Amino acid sequence: MSAPPPRFVARSVGKSFGGTRVLDDVSLELAPGSVHAVLGENGAGKSTLMKIIAGVERPDAGSLELEGVAYAPAGPLAARARGVVIVHQELSLCPHLTVADNIVLGSEPRRFGWLDDNAATERARRALGLLGASTASLRLDARVAELSAAEQQLVEIARALAHDTCRLLILDEPTSSLGHADAERLFATLGELSTRGITTLYVTHFLDEVRRVADGYTVLRDGRHVESGKVQDRTNDALVTAMAGGAVQLEARNEHEAGEVLLTLRNLSGVRSPRDVSLELRRGEVLGIAGLMGSGRTELLRAVFGLDRVKSGEIRVGAAAGPASPAARLAQGVGLLSEDRAHEGLALALSIEQNLTLSRLRPLLRHGLLSPKREHAVAARFIERLGIRARGPEQRVGELSGGNQQKVAVARLLHHDVDVLLLDEPTRGIDVRSRGEIHRLISELCGAGKTVLIVSSHLDELLAVCDRIAVMKKGVLGAARPARGLSERALLEQAAGA
Amino acid sequence: MGPLAALLAVYALFCALAPATFLGALNLATMLRQTAVVAVTSLGMTFVILLGGIDLSVGSGVALTGVVVARALQSGAGALSAVAIGVLVAALAGALNGALTAHAKITPFIVTLGSMSVLRGVAKGLAGEQKIDAEPRGLETLMTGGANALMPSGVWLALALALLGAVVLHYTVFGRHVVAIGSNVQTARLCGVPVERVILAVYALAGALTGVAGVLEFSTLTVGDPTDSLGLELEAIAAVVIGGGSLAGGQGSIAGAMLGALLMTVIKTGCTHVGLPNWVQEILTGVIIVVAVGIDRFRRR
Numbered sequence: 001m002s003a004p005p006p007r008f009v010a011r012s013v014g015k016s017f018g019g020t021r022v023l024d025d026v027s028l029e030l031a032p033g034s035v036h037a038v039l040g041e042n043g044a045g046k047s048t049l050m051k052i053i054a055g056v057e058r059p060d061a062g063s064l065e066l067e068g069v070a071y072a073p074a075g076p077l078a079a080r081a082r083g084v085v086i087v088h089q090e091l092s093l094c095p096h097l098t099v100a101d102n103i104v105l106g107s108e109p110r111r112f113g114w115l116d117d118n119a120a121t122e123r124a125r126r127a128l129g130l131l132g133a134s135t136a137s138l139r140l141d142a143r144v145a146e147l148s149a150a151e152q153q154l155v156e157i158a159r160a161l162a163h164d165t166c167r168l169l170i171l172d173e174p175t176s177s178l179g180h181a182d183a184e185r186l187f188a189t190l191g192e193l194s195t196r197g198i199t200t201l202y203v204t205h206f207l208d209e210v211r212r213v214a215d216g217y218t219v220l221r222d223g224r225h226v227e228s229g230k231v232q233d234r235t236n237d238a239l240v241t242a243m244a245g246g247a248v249q250l251e252a253r254n255e256h257e258a259g260e261v262l263l264t265l266r267n268l269s270g271v272r273s274p275r276d277v278s279l280e281l282r283r284g285e286v287l288g289i290a291g292l293m294g295s296g297r298t299e300l301l302r303a304v305f306g307l308d309r310v311k312s313g314e315i316r317v318g319a320a321a322g323p324a325s326p327a328a329r330l331a332q333g334v335g336l337l338s339e340d341r342a343h344e345g346l347a348l349a350l351s352i353e354q355n356l357t358l359s360r361l362r363p364l365l366r367h368g369l370l371s372p373k374r375e376h377a378v379a380a381r382f383i384e385r386l387g388i389r390a391r392g393p394e395q396r397v398g399e400l401s402g403g404n405q406q407k408v409a410v411a412r413l414l415h416h417d418v419d420v421l422l423l424d425e426p427t428r429g430i431d432v433r434s435r436g437e438i439h440r441l442i443s444e445l446c447g448a449g450k451t452v453l454i455v456s457s458h459l460d461e462l463l464a465v466c467d468r469i470a471v472m473k474k475g476v477l478g479a480a481r482p483a484r485g486l487s488e489r490a491l492l493e494q495a496a497g498a
Numbered sequence: 499m500g501p502l503a504a505l506l507a508v509y510a511l512f513c514a515l516a517p518a519t520f521l522g523a524l525n526l527a528t529m530l531r532q533t534a535v536v537a538v539t540s541l542g543m544t545f546v547i548l549l550g551g552i553d554l555s556v557g558s559g560v561a562l563t564g565v566v567v568a569r570a571l572q573s574g575a576g577a578l579s580a581v582a583i584g585v586l587v588a589a590l591a592g593a594l595n596g597a598l599t600a601h602a603k604i605t606p607f608i609v610t611l612g613s614m615s616v617l618r619g620v621a622k623g624l625a626g627e628q629k630i631d632a633e634p635r636g637l638e639t640l641m642t643g644g645a646n647a648l649m650p651s652g653v654w655l656a657l658a659l660a661l662l663g664a665v666v667l668h669y670t671v672f673g674r675h676v677v678a679i680g681s682n683v684q685t686a687r688l689c690g691v692p693v694e695r696v697i698l699a700v701y702a703l704a705g706a707l708t709g710v711a712g713v714l715e716f717s718t719l720t721v722g723d724p725t726d727s728l729g730l731e732l733e734a735i736a737a738v739v740i741g742g743g744s745l746a747g748g749q750g751s752i753a754g755a756m757l758g759a760l761l762m763t764v765i766k767t768g769c770t771h772v773g774l775p776n777w778v779q780e781i782l783t784g785v786i787i788v789v790a791v792g793i794d795r796f797r798r799r
Contacts, residue, residue: 307687327690338688347682349748358678359689361671369669412689 005068007032007199008053008084008168014061015048020401020430022048023059026225028218030168033197035190037204037214037231039243041458045223046203050170053201054086055079067167083167085160087174091152093159095145100124102144103159127162128154130196131189150182157189161198169193170201173293175209187213205292205457206496207236219243237489244460244488258467259283261318262451263334263420265304268313273299273475276313281420286442286452287480288466290459290491296475297455298339301422304453305329305336317420330359335418337409339425339455341402345409348398352390352408353379355397360416382411387437403434410438421445423454427461439465459488471495500794501741501757504786508761512768520771527648531641533763534656535560535718538711539730540737540755541663542592542704547738548667549700550680550747551606555595556708557730558617561723563588563712565621567637568630568722577635584716585709591617592705596698606701614731621724630722640717652714659710664752676700680747733762736783740790761786 010028023045030036040046051057053064055073064071066082073079093102100121109119124140131154144152153174160169175183190200190213202214210217210231219226219242226242263281268274273296281287291297302308304315306324314321317332338345346355353375357364364374379393386407390400397408406426413421427435442452442465456462462469463483470480471494478494513521539556546553563584570580591613598609640652667673675696678686687693715727739745740761741754762783769779
């Protein structure tokens with residue numbers, strides 16, 4: 001008996017964005033009805049690979065094959081027509097429409113040009129039925145806005161399955177917004193799909209999930225294929241080593257000399273997160289915050305910076321405890337690097353110099369007016385200092401690569417000359433070289449008497465650059481411990497453990 | 499570059515079609531005069547649109563200013579104080595638009611749709627639903643010449659304001675903040691830009707400029723007409739958009755808006771000179787707005 005032909009094959013796929021190679025020579029083979037996990041740290045290239053398979057991006061090297069036939073979708077619609085559907089991390093439902101409306105959206109059944117509500121309801125019911133018992137409580141006429149995140153996710157998956165032809169389902173970090181019970185529901189659903197012969201590609205960071213749902217796995221690191229195999233043949237340890245690339249040592253941390261206290265949090269609570277967080281940050285030290293997505297790390301930084309409302313507790317910068325607003329914080333010498341470069345951190349349509357100087361325009365004034373000459377000079381200085389690869393200070397930030405964009409955002413903090421840097425995922429989605437450069441910069445800043453609070457999902461990064469690391473979980477911050485005695489494994493366990 | 503090319507092309511076209519009347523300094527001066535009111539309102543609209551907002555109350559604001567100025571003159575106020583009162587009223591109306599947008603977080607479209615109706619109503623009430631005749635006390639010379647018939651002082655005022663506006667936009671912290679908010683309000687907030695204060699100031703500024711335009715309009719009509727300037731806001735928006743402005747914010751230029759305003763006048767005047775009826779003019783203006791913006795978007799891609 002010969003093995004069944006693979007459902008999907010990727011051969012030596014490659015992709016570059018603006019000079020950065022984000023995927024290089026990646027291959028993949030999926031059996032019908034299997035659940036295959038794609039593992040890797042942030043920036044390993046998982047999302048890009050998924051986007052290529054779903055037709056969102058086109059590869060610039062390699063080839064794809066679906067059920068033995070060449071597969072090169074022109075777009076997501078073309079991919080969908082071939083039975084390949086992606087469910088993104090951020091859900092894409094229309095909140096004002098009902099569950100049934102959303103499930104049939106874009107392929108509404110018609111009768112003589114009129115919407116056929118009965119057929120729509122029937123198709124929606126069937127699609128939800130495929131997901132198994134977990135959807136029994138879902139009302140088809142409920143508005144999506146009224147559903148929980150988990151229910152919305154089920155609707156999203158049901159929409160993917162509403163096409164009778166669905167052969168390959170791609171789930172991109174599907175549990176990032178789900179609680180434990182809901183995640184269980186999802187796992188049960190995946191089992192159900194598998195028995196129906198639907199192949200699932202499952203992207204995640206969480207090894208426990210992989211063990212629960214996946215048969216096979218593929219590990220990516222820095223855009224390259226590291227290994228593939230059966231999950232049962234590998235221990236979690238071995239998988240972590242493959243993801244982190246044990247041999248790759250990041251820049252060694254230099255133990256910084258800690259000075260006086262610059263930032264104090266006492267029993268700080270936000271609306272949902274953080275919860276009762278206290279910490280002290282001293283001049284010259286780097287404090288890392290580890291934790292899973294949704295654990296409230298970003299919310300902590302935003303509350304400190306005055307972007308999110310503080311419910312109770314106290315924030316002191318040096319000796320001052322004033323009102324919290326970004327303007328006030330910047331005046332006190334506290335700056336935030338946003339995790340969301342494209343939507344918050346930078347105005348992509350504006351130039352490098354406009355972005356770089358926005359928080360502190362005063363030094364550019366001559367006789368009360370902005371001096372283009374001074375603006376160029378400031379921007380040119382930082383472009384050189386941080387090695388930003390750009391045509392010049394007037395180039396639009398949106399045209400730069402991710403790493404260079406991030407350097408512009410960091411340069412803004414340097415131009416502002418803040419003492420306390422709140423860095424939220426400072427190396428997310430940037431190339432290895434820029435990453436190293438940002439790590440060096442952090443070290444250099446601490447040497448110069450600044451202090452850094454850094455949130456990162458890259459545990460190796462935290463271990464390399466931080467003096468102390470604390471783990472956040474469900475809004476609660478654990479004790480900060482010296483990074484020297486910690487390992488990725490210990491941090492992962494603390495972040496993901498029961 | 500786009501709007502200038504379009505303006506020159508349309509101008510050249512009409513010059514060729516009606517060389518006897520259209521070509522000539524006199525007609526050029528007339529067109530500049532006819533553009534002044536739209537130009538000044540487009541100035542304020544440029545700031546509003548750069549910010550990512552919209553102001554539909556401009557036409558009503560111009561009418562209200564005209565009525566207020568006429569009433570003030572009627573009750574014995576001097577020319578200068580009548581102008582001051584008119585501009586102040588319009589600026590306050592603008593500030594109210596801004597406050598509702600910035601602090602009550604109501605979308606500017608709704609806020610100014612409301613104030614468009616409110617200001618129009620106030621103008622009619624104040625005028626007793628009729629035109630108000632008032633001794634203009636020299637205000638008529640702003641637009642109708644006097645000694646300097648070809649280019650009256652109102653046109654120079656509009657030009658000066660445009661220049662000043664461009665300087666404010668490009669070389670002041672306020673101008674930079676306006677562009678930053680329109681481009682990405684979250685980034686602006688992250689950088690400590692006083693977003694609410696800037697929004698309020700921009701709408702107040704637009705209101706004040708509406709007031710100036712209202713004074714120019716009064717000077718042209720020499721009566722306070724509460725039903726005047728219906729739809730002026732749409733002309734101002736069209737001027738900004740033809741000039742490269744984006745309703746999504748962050749994009750637009752004062753020079754572009756001025757050229758856009760002029761372009762619409764040229765089309766109207768040219769059509770008249772060529773003998774095309776009013777309805778053809780309207781169709782042409784509409785087509786040119788969409789084509790101009792369409793070309794611009796296409797080129798940006």
